Amino acid sequence: MTLREKQxxxxxxxxMYEEWLDKYEYLIELGKSLDGLPESKKTEDRxxxxxxxxxxxxxxxxxxxxxxxxxxxAIITRGxxxxxxSVYSGRSAAEILADDFSFLNDLGLKENLSxxxxxxxxxxxxxxxxxxxxxx
Amino acid sequence: MTIEELRAQFPQLQRTVYGKPLVxxxxxxxxxRPQSVIDRWTEISAHGTANLHRAVHHIAxxxxxxxxxxxAAVASFINAPSADEVVFTSGATHSLNLAAWGIGEAFLQEGxxxxxxxxxxxxxxxxxxxxxxxxxxxxxxxPVNEFGRLKIEDLYYLINPRTxxxxxxxxxxxxxxxxxxxFVAEIxxxxxxxxxVDGAQGIVHLPVDVQELGCDFxxxxxxxxxxxxxxxxxxxxxxxxxxxxxxxxxxxxxxxxTWLRSTWAPVPRKFEAGTQNISGTPCFVxxxxxxxxxxxxxxxxxxxxxxxxxxxxxxLYGLPGENSLKxxxxxxxxxxxxxxxxxxxxxxxxxxxxxxxxxxxxxxxAFHVTGMLRASFAPYNTMQEAExxxxxxxxxxxxxR
Numbered sequence: 001m002t003l004r005e006k007q008x009x010x011x012x013x014x015x016m017y018e019e020w021l022d023k024y025e026y027l028i029e030l031g032k033s034l035d036g037l038p039e040s041k042k043t044e045d046r047x048x049x050x051x052x053x054x055x056x057x058x059x060x061x062x063x064x065x066x067x068x069x070x071x072x073x074a075i076i077t078r079g080x081x082x083x084x085x086s087v088y089s090g091r092s093a094a095e096i097l098a099d100d101f102s103f104l105n106d107l108g109l110k111e112n113l114s115x116x117x118x119x120x121x122x123x124x125x126x127x128x129x130x131x132x133x134x135x136x
Numbered sequence: 137m138t139i140e141e142l143r144a145q146f147p148q149l150q151r152t153v154y155g156k157p158l159v160x161x162x163x164x165x166x167x168x169r170p171q172s173v174i175d176r177w178t179e180i181s182a183h184g185t186a187n188l189h190r191a192v193h194h195i196a197x198x199x200x201x202x203x204x205x206x207x208a209a210v211a212s213f214i215n216a217p218s219a220d221e222v223v224f225t226s227g228a229t230h231s232l233n234l235a236a237w238g239i240g241e242a243f244l245q246e247g248x249x250x251x252x253x254x255x256x257x258x259x260x261x262x263x264x265x266x267x268x269x270x271x272x273x274x275x276x277x278x279p280v281n282e283f284g285r286l287k288i289e290d291l292y293y294l295i296n297p298r299t300x301x302x303x304x305x306x307x308x309x310x311x312x313x314x315x316x317x318x319f320v321a322e323i324x325x326x327x328x329x330x331x332x333v334d335g336a337q338g339i340v341h342l343p344v345d346v347q348e349l350g351c352d353f354x355x356x357x358x359x360x361x362x363x364x365x366x367x368x369x370x371x372x373x374x375x376x377x378x379x380x381x382x383x384x385x386x387x388x389x390x391x392x393x394t395w396l397r398s399t400w401a402p403v404p405r406k407f408e409a410g411t412q413n414i415s416g417t418p419c420f421v422x423x424x425x426x427x428x429x430x431x432x433x434x435x436x437x438x439x440x441x442x443x444x445x446x447x448x449x450x451x452l453y454g455l456p457g458e459n460s461l462k463x464x465x466x467x468x469x470x471x472x473x474x475x476x477x478x479x480x481x482x483x484x485x486x487x488x489x490x491x492x493x494x495x496x497x498x499x500x501x502a503f504h505v506t507g508m509l510r511a512s513f514a515p516y517n518t519m520q521e522a523e524x525x526x527x528x529x530x531x532x533x534x535x536x537r
Contacts, residue, residue, distance in 0.1 A: 028477075
């Protein structure tokens, strides 16, 4: 599945739910299904700054492809980072940098998060982009 | 006054969020504003604006009178011996910084010690840290026990000949337990130590008589007691205020200014530099008037307390003892569920609560948590809202599990 197709799939999934509580339920399920990180990888340097709850992002490069894994102590945040990981993990740095992350606007995620959490989302995106730049 | 009559005075209670009626349980952060306060503020802004204390024209006199009437109303509300002891500020944080500056300059020397309660809001910690850096003082912490009650008996070994000041809250903004200020005041008095009380939460829920409490300073905000945002009070004993230098200079705080030296106006004007909150501060009158008529809200408080205590996975912080009371403020964590997730789900159900460290990071560390969820009630919160909160909390927890 291309990056764009994956994004469209999430947009379609998300639009099935009308009520925001149901959308949250979807994010919570995503959060629960995320593998997470072992305690040894929940380190200061993997912590994403600017989030109210703690979010860790790990990035590994194999054969020119970036693999992300992540964790958070809050389940909805975990769901959000899981969503980002499912889109951007297994892509090349060039593919990630070519994307404008605008599919998040289609989800209406930012508008429906509290400002502190919306800032957290911005920080997550910035970190993923920074990892792509580092590994370009 | 019935709760229905009270609710009718708060326009924001008519609001909906996400199509659901707003259940506002973040009153400890900022209370809602009654129509009488909104009207007063609007009236002064529309027709009564002028600079205070200076000009001879009619509107200036009117505005000054409104401002000084508020001072008298506040003085009477807290039973201050004199209205001159009521200093208007922009809020409790401003009051505490102003107190720290003046007390530091007037009464403290290098090596002196300050004792601060462990459950204090950052606003009653940081000004003292700034002061102690400037003056090279030592800060000691008066701990709270596992129930969130101040371990007042610890004062006996924290106090030494260098102790000059004790700073505690009347009620912690996290724990909601009423601290036994009178008891602390008695100990301070015997040792000749000053006592400052952060009354930001206490003034909202308790009758406050500063003379009976026996403290030397009492600070609070207008915006938590149904008044205007950007207003606050520092009450202090006059003989102390007289000795304290001002923190800010300029405006009506002067007596005379020359290139050689300036002298200050008498208290309280000495501490009110710059243009005052002309529209906001007079609203203390309306806020206090309404507070005097509000129903107690005890029934709702007791209901929520019992329900939260009865939920096995909820850890409630701040349990009152036999001799102490609790205000309707409940901070808690839920085993295995993040406080922020809960706040987010409750928000979508129309319930406004607070999550996080609540400006009390040292207290969060003491309880080994990264944050808590806080539901704080006001007398306009109904039993139905309390029931909706409890059932929504249960629903949110099961969603997140």
